[in-house]
Amino acid sequence: MAVTRRKQGMYGYVELTNPPVNAINRDMRQGLLDAVKWAEDEGLERVILSGAGRAFAAGADAKEFDGPPLEPHLPDVLNAIETSHVHWVAAIHGPALGGGAEIVLACRYRVAHPKALIGFPEVTLGVVPGAGGTQRLPRLVGMEQALALIPTGKPVSGVAAKQIGLVHEVDEDPVAFAEMTNSEWLGMAVPVGELNTGEAAPELFAAARATADQKMRGQIAPQRAIDLLELSMTADLAAGMAEERAAFLELRTQDQARALRHAFFAERGAKAPDWLTATPKDVASVAVVGGGTMGAAIAYAMLNAGLSVVLLETDADGVARARDNVEKIVAASLKRGLISEEGAADRRARLTLSHDYSDAGQVDLAIEAAFESMDVKKQIFAKLEAAVQAGAVLATNTSYLDVNEIASALQAPSRLVGLHFFAPAHIMKLLEIVRGDATSDEALATGFALAKTLRKIPVLAGVCDGFIGNRILARYREAADTVFMDGSTPWEVDEAMVEFGYAMGPYEAQDLSGLDIAHANRRRQDATRDPNRRYIPIADRMVELGKLGRKTGAGWYRYPGGNGKVEDPIVADLAIEEAHFAKITRTDYSADQIRHRLLLAMINEAAAILGEGIAQSAADIDLVTMSGYGFPRWRGGLMHYADTLGAKEVLAGLEALCAEDPLVWAPSQVVKDCAAKDIRFADWTPA
Template sequence: MPVTTRRDGATAHVILDFPPVNAIGQETRAGLMAALDWIEAEAGLERVILSGAGRAFAAGADASEFDGPAIEPHLPDVVARIEACEVPWIAAIRGPALGGGCELALACRYRIATPDAQIGLPEVTLGVVPGAGGTQRLPRLVGLKPALDMIATGKPVTGSRALELRLVDELSDDPAFAAEEVNHELLSTAVAVGDLPGPEADAEALAAARATAGARMRGQIAPQRAIDLVEMSITTPLDEAQPVERETFLKLRAGAQAKALRHIFFAERGAKTPDWLKDTHPAEITRAVVVGGGTMGAGIAYALLNAGIFVDIIETDAEGVARAKANVENIVAASLKRGLIDETTAQARRAAFNATADYAIAQEADLAIEAAFESMEVKQSVFGQLQAAMRPDTLMATNTSYLDVNEIAAVLDDPTRLVGLHFFAPAHIMKLLEIVRGDATSDAALATGFALAKRLRKLPVLAGVCDGFIGNRILARYREAADTVMMDGSNPWEIDEAMVEFGYPMGPYEAQDLSGLDIAFANRRRQDATRDPNRRYIPIADRMVNEGRLGKKVGVGWYRYPGGGGKVVDPLVEDLAREEAYFGKVERRAYSPDEIRERLVLAMINEAAAILDEGIAQSAADIDVVTVAGYGFPRWRGGLMHHADTLGAGAILARLEAFAQEDPVAWQPAALIRRLAAEDGRFATG
């Protein structure tokens, strides 16, 4: 049963018992209603203690119900009955009390939490608003600004912070036991949260919340609607405001953004070890070597350190060793400054890290990760030296972004021990990890990759071998389409603005300026020998690099960065594009923002469809995880392939065929799109 009850003298215990997170679905709501009926029929009760079985109080509503009609009993009715119950309820909170779980706690007369409990209303992250009184009760309890900070961003607070906010009344390592000890007189005089007056007006806090939501959750509807509802709590009685909150919740729940956010939520939850690897035991990793101590290598090393793994970075010489040590120390210092770790933890990170130029250290490692320069010759040399130094059964991984994993593995006597682990910069922060399976990669190597991803708290996605795997292959087509639009009539800043309007945090040219134009330049040179001579090539970016415009690190790229600060438009780039168009005999024309967006997005969808059809990606959902977690595709659109399904394969095919009239090579529709259009199928199931 999802709700269990028992009586102990004058105390009734109501336990949410639906592991692992005690999600509040229809059966749980019905169980709470039945518990209320039982409590109201019992005589002599002084208190009801509401707790959660296992490690969670309640991690929110069962989101799988959101695609259907609302089913009775409804959570607002449960919450109202708890708050109105003659026997006062105490919430004993350990672990997460999120969404509906938080709203249940707010209905109680008293709240006790562990210091590390997580309490919050994260509904906006799923495209909805709290629907059981959260936007009205929380501001009454903690005040307007703290409520806005929690509700409009969806960020929870710890139990310790909740005590500071007066969201909880006590802290205890054993909240249920502490609930039994609460003074009866104190409990019987506690005022229900719904009976508290509305919070004081604060126009500045409201304006700041709207600005923050507009900047950090650009294009999303729910955060602004949530702020509207919190503002209502200032003057509107609870019984008048709650129906408005509920109507807003139900309307948003049925909307496209909420459906997209639910999709990516479940897609990310599904990013884990595949079922066919469940019986394969991963290697135990206590010590790892990372070859290369640059920005990427240092980030990988720090991610491993955070997971409790001892790390040796191997560099080429003393200068490289010193640089690697400085890079790791910079991350430690930044983490300290941001409050992510304390000094004790920082010292532990430093003690578990070493840098050397001696490959002999690899003999002690359980895993080696290569993060060297993106050159086949360099990488093969690294693995040759690792093989000579390491135990013959130790796993190896390459962090290559584009190169052929099979060719890298060919230098090994046993290529089954090599797997691709493509981290994303900064590696200690970015959640995505592409796990690349080579032709010879063993199941044990793959299982270890997935186990490591879990340990590092990353989202693993299995990818096959091709140039760029999943994400970078789509990125390359995105940039190619952008360059073509630039050559034919737009400016980089117009293209960037169009894609920011679409929902990206930044456009393709600003992103290139941050990463460095020389990286993509080197990749293009690598592809020169195999590039299709019939495919149109845009030389503008090559000229940028040849003229020393490498991006923000040198103060000038697609934009100028005076004093190393914010970007400013550079008319010289427009002149360069016009000059190349003249040389290429291109008659330029203006593109509207909608035309820019359509071309760039359809180019990515077409490439992704080919990737899916070739088996490079295992599912459309995997591509969605890659594009959202690794490349900034707007989360509220659900990922690239979910967005493609909202457009429809037939409509996509029609536009691709129209573009193919201009360029039949670049815009040739993928075979999968043709099949889905003919069958009226969907990428999610095709």
């Protein structure tokens, strides 16, 4: 049963029981409605409502997301709870999210564990609250707080909920507190729906809309949520809830909601493949080789997870630089309130910095995070293999290099796995786990276990140049450079992709990372580059001019005084010059044409990656592109977006572009297969 109930004296105890997180389904809604009648028939004084296990109720049951709404509907259930003659008391521990938080609002009295989590994340799934959240919350906590919670989807702790008036009390044992609550207090508690929202200045809504537009650009639901909150000031509860319900039902069937649900399920399903049954090594201590920006951030991610870390550098000066790099991250975390001074001291105590590899002799895992040079990495792994214990797993953080070649330098290549972190490594959620030809199942399983420890999203990748993400990124940049040379500017390309939903376009992003990084990678590929493939030399000329991006004050854009970017006519002239040298007649691309080319280029490359087995599924490619490369989450990731276009349309677009360059635009076999079979990329499987 999704709802259990029992009577003890004049008290009724109702418990939500749909493990693991008490998701709200039809059975639970019916059980709650039945419990309302039961409590009234029994003449109870109060009902104490709680959740079984580790949650109160963490939102709607995902199994019902794509089906039609089933009676009884949650708004009707909650209205019954709120208007009941029996006082319902919410005893909240763990998450009370979405519909779970709306249940809380319908109760007469609310008590929460200090670490409970109460929130309305509906906008992150492309919808708005559908059972009174936008109408009851401002009546309870005021409009300013409601605008801080609902359009952002951010939850609050039990302690914070007490501070803003969302719950009456906080206690370590909410059920026991609910039992002891004075009956007079319950009688004095007014149903939330009978409270007044009050007045809020137009500037408050304007600020909320600006924040939503900035942080959730292109998304419909946050703005609709703000509309509904504003409505609560003038509409009575019934009228406001009717408007809210209509908006909820409309939004849940739209593309954005489908895409965000897909992203949600893909992230929830990100785990080790079923065939990987090996027991991972228990990792309590980690060595990180390289104390630069990336290595220091990887080390800090390990410290955040409670692990002990040995950070290795080449000499004393390198150790000092590594210490400074870690301390910068500690200082930033302190400034943002992410850690306390005690937390900072604890992290420092678990960190050892050294240039002596023997200090890493007892670690369980060693991660190389050095410069992208095959020779350098082979030298490091020779030292690591000699220094660490025989059972330790070895990992490389390489972004592009051949994991198999790195492993060949080891006496035991089965120990090596690729762990490709994304910058900044202590913040970015994605972790590409690269399986080399010799990688043991234990090493691979250890990578997935580490991802869980670090709370990262793991994606299994095969060995190729750039793995999944950087290989797609390279094709994205190649297509952008071709458009730039043949008739556009970096800022026009960037603007087109920002309009699509990226936080920044490919050129501004490259200015952030540094043009020298991509330049070094191109030089590494010179010997193996197909001579028949068109090469765009503009970026090489940028490096020759010293225009390396933000760090030099100028890249594709200029950054005068270290402030915001400005367009640079010199850069635009470079494309005109190179087009002249190549005898190309430039054209004027529209924003739609730019997007068409760049997106088809990425989709085709991703389909090839899928066909080669580098990625295990289209959903894995979606995770990589969303979590590591800025593809708009509300479009569901690259391959989900491709499925909204349809394989036939993708194929037709590629075939049309083949007229200008049959080598670069040749459709992958996976695109052809999906078009011929009229199936989604998500449903494609190897023959």
